[in-house]
Amino acid sequence: MLISGTAMWVAWAPVAVAVAVFQVRARTGFWHTLGALALTTHLFWMASAGFFPMLIGDSSEFSIGRVNLVPLRHFVESFEYLGSRQIVRQHGGNFLLLVPFTLVGPALWPRLRAWKWALAIGLGGSVVIELLQLVANAAVGANYRSVDIDDVILNTIGALVGYALFLGVRAAVRARRRRRTAGGSSGVGAGPGGAAD
Numbered sequence: 001m002l003i004s005g006t007a008m009w010v011a012w013a014p015v016a017v018a019v020a021v022f023q024v025r026a027r028t029g030f031w032h033t034l035g036a037l038a039l040t041t042h043l044f045w046m047a048s049a050g051f052f053p054m055l056i057g058d059s060s061e062f063s064i065g066r067v068n069l070v071p072l073r074h075f076v077e078s079f080e081y082l083g084s085r086q087i088v089r090q091h092g093g094n095f096l097l098l099v100p101f102t103l104v105g106p107a108l109w110p111r112l113r114a115w116k117w118a119l120a121i122g123l124g125g126s127v128v129i130e131l132l133q134l135v136a137n138a139a140v141g142a143n144y145r146s147v148d149i150d151d152v153i154l155n156t157i158g159a160l161v162g163y164a165l166f167l168g169v170r171a172a173v174r175a176r177r178r179r180r181t182a183g184g185s186s187g188v189g190a191g192p193g194g195a196a197d
Contacts, residue, residue: 003052003053003054003055004052004053005047005048005049005051005052005053008044008047008048008052009044009048011044012040012041012044015040015044016037016040016041019036019037019040020033020037023036023037032108035104035107035108036108038100038104039100039101039104039105039108042100042101046097046129050129050132050133050145051132051133051136051145054136054140054144055140055142055144061141061142062137062138062140062141062142062143063143066143066146066147067134067147067148068146068147068148068149068150069149070149071149071150071153072150072153073150074146074148074150075091075150075153075154078090078091091154094150094151094154094155094158095154095155095157095158095161096158097126097154097155097158098121098122098125098126098155098156098158098159098162099158099159099161099162099165100162101121101125101159101162102117102118102121102122102159102160102162102163102166103162103163103165103166104166105117105121106118106163106166107166107170113166115160115163118159118160118162118163119156119159119160121159122155122156122157122158122159122160123152123155123156123159125155125159126151126152126155126156126159127152129151129155130147130148130149130151130152133145133146133147134147
């Protein structure tokens, strides 16, 4: 029996409404609310893509031996049997999976602006995902989802890159504000000709 991920999106609706209501009551502002909803939606998409469709009653058997704990083994081997589009989709997807949380998250919640939180989100989050996939495989009695240390590596690197992008954007915004402030200050007391007195 094949179970689709439709149930995840049915559950998403009331959760999204609850998040929006909480944000409005907390008076966090439009952009903060929009960011929180975007991360909530991405979290549900991750669950839908990572665990569904779920195949129950498959003829194959679950084997712990199919779990890859050798770093970069499957990553290197994949270039031998996957096409370029599949490589981009598979490895690129793993790389980008947690980027929204370390790019948008620190902008919404200041306590996440330390690099340790980015590492925790990347490494901790990816390990949790792989462990949940392992539990799901054992529950249905089949290796319908791969459990791979390479996914953890790519997820973590992507999360750190997302955090680096956040730092870059924040630095650019601060520099722009400083230029605006400096420009406004230089115009104070200027005469008709534009020169300061």
